[in-house]
Amino acid sequence: MKITRELIRRLPKTDLHVHLGGSVRLETLIDLAVADGIELPSYTVQGLKETVFKETYRDLEEYLKCFVYPGAVMQKADNLARIAYELAIDNQNEGVRYLEARFAPQRYAGGEMDIHQVLDAVNEGLSRAKKEFNSRESIAAGSEPPFDYGIIACAMRYFTHDSSCYYRNLYSVHSHSTPDRIVGLASFELAGAVVKARRERGVPVVAIDIAGREKGYPPIHHSEAYALAQRNYINKTVHAGEAYGPESIFQAVTELGADRIGHATSLFSAELISDPSVIDKQRYVDDLAGFIADRRVTIEVCLSSNMQTAPELHRIEDHPFRKMMEKRLSCTICTDNRTVSHTTVTDEIYKAVKAFNLSSAQLKNLVAYGFKRSFYPHTYEQKRSYVKQCMDYFEKIIAAPV
Numbered sequence: 001m002k003i004t005r006e007l008i009r010r011l012p013k014t015d016l017h018v019h020l021g022g023s024v025r026l027e028t029l030i031d032l033a034v035a036d037g038i039e040l041p042s043y044t045v046q047g048l049k050e051t052v053f054k055e056t057y058r059d060l061e062e063y064l065k066c067f068v069y070p071g072a073v074m075q076k077a078d079n080l081a082r083i084a085y086e087l088a089i090d091n092q093n094e095g096v097r098y099l100e101a102r103f104a105p106q107r108y109a110g111g112e113m114d115i116h117q118v119l120d121a122v123n124e125g126l127s128r129a130k131k132e133f134n135s136r137e138s139i140a141a142g143s144e145p146p147f148d149y150g151i152i153a154c155a156m157r158y159f160t161h162d163s164s165c166y167y168r169n170l171y172s173v174h175s176h177s178t179p180d181r182i183v184g185l186a187s188f189e190l191a192g193a194v195v196k197a198r199r200e201r202g203v204p205v206v207a208i209d210i211a212g213r214e215k216g217y218p219p220i221h222h223s224e225a226y227a228l229a230q231r232n233y234i235n236k237t238v239h240a241g242e243a244y245g246p247e248s249i250f251q252a253v254t255e256l257g258a259d260r261i262g263h264a265t266s267l268f269s270a271e272l273i274s275d276p277s278v279i280d281k282q283r284y285v286d287d288l289a290g291f292i293a294d295r296r297v298t299i300e301v302c303l304s305s306n307m308q309t310a311p312e313l314h315r316i317e318d319h320p321f322r323k324m325m326e327k328r329l330s331c332t333i334c335t336d337n338r339t340v341s342h343t344t345v346t347d348e349i350y351k352a353v354k355a356f357n358l359s360s361a362q363l364k365n366l367v368a369y370g371f372k373r374s375f376y377p378h379t380y381e382q383k384r385s386y387v388k389q390c391m392d393y394f395e396k397i398i399a400a401p402v
């Protein structure tokens, strides 16, 4: 059977790794910036693509600059709700049935909103889109699966006084603490807010994450936050092995107990190990990959994003995803940033199918991992029946391609 882009578009899919700030529609960014008097380098979609949201980026640092302008318009609850709503709609329109949207609440807090108000605003937008979608007749009749979502709250590995009002306040009240300690305090506070939002306020915040600059900002500073999440059954994902070597992934799974890893691009790069006490580097990465495979720690693979930020990847075929598949790791294909990486879930899966010559059985496995390893916010029984419904629908589409 030929796997076409159109077939993939119609299949039920997930996106478990997508940043709200990196996925704002450019038309909306312009709209909100004009309304709020925020300066942009250009007020046309084409102009923004030429100056900020480029086809390729020099490195992760330049890539991360794309978040500055969306960050500026995301300081108001109404704007956040609109951006979240549109993200869900864009996903629904390409067949995504389950979405986990992530963002760093502390980047938008401290001014008009506190952390809970940020979470509420995003939840409002996502839940509105969910309600609209699920009111369709075919969904009510059970002939196709409904749309659902979870929220992932990211702590930042690195921030300055200027990163947001929240961070400025934090630095000022902890003026005698080191920056590393302040980073740890911020993530611990975020984990506390997440526990409260989930447990007491019914917001589907399903996991915590750490994001931002990786090199020089190790996961270890966030161990208290992750321990708090663990004690409260909040799931844990970690951006690791994107701009730093396998040791970053090692820390994510051993120190933070990550259930999933964002990227893990350097998982097999033994040459990037910098710890001089590691004598047998190949053994180190083999053991690490074995541990991840055996524990079913799922890797959130973001092909286009990695191609844009990893200069050593010249061709998509060189991406370690091939090796991840060979080693039977649990992987799910994600977008990372729809706008910054100019992509969709359909495009990402289609890219994977073409570059790695995936069979329909492999495609089915990949899609199934997305549903199974999601942090679905309802009961285990409900999750099982939802996964089954989605995969039955998958079979139905595959059996009757247009």
Ligand SMILES: [Zn+2]
Pocket (backbone or CB within 6 Å): 017, 019, 211, 239, 262, 336
């Ligand atoms: Zn990411």
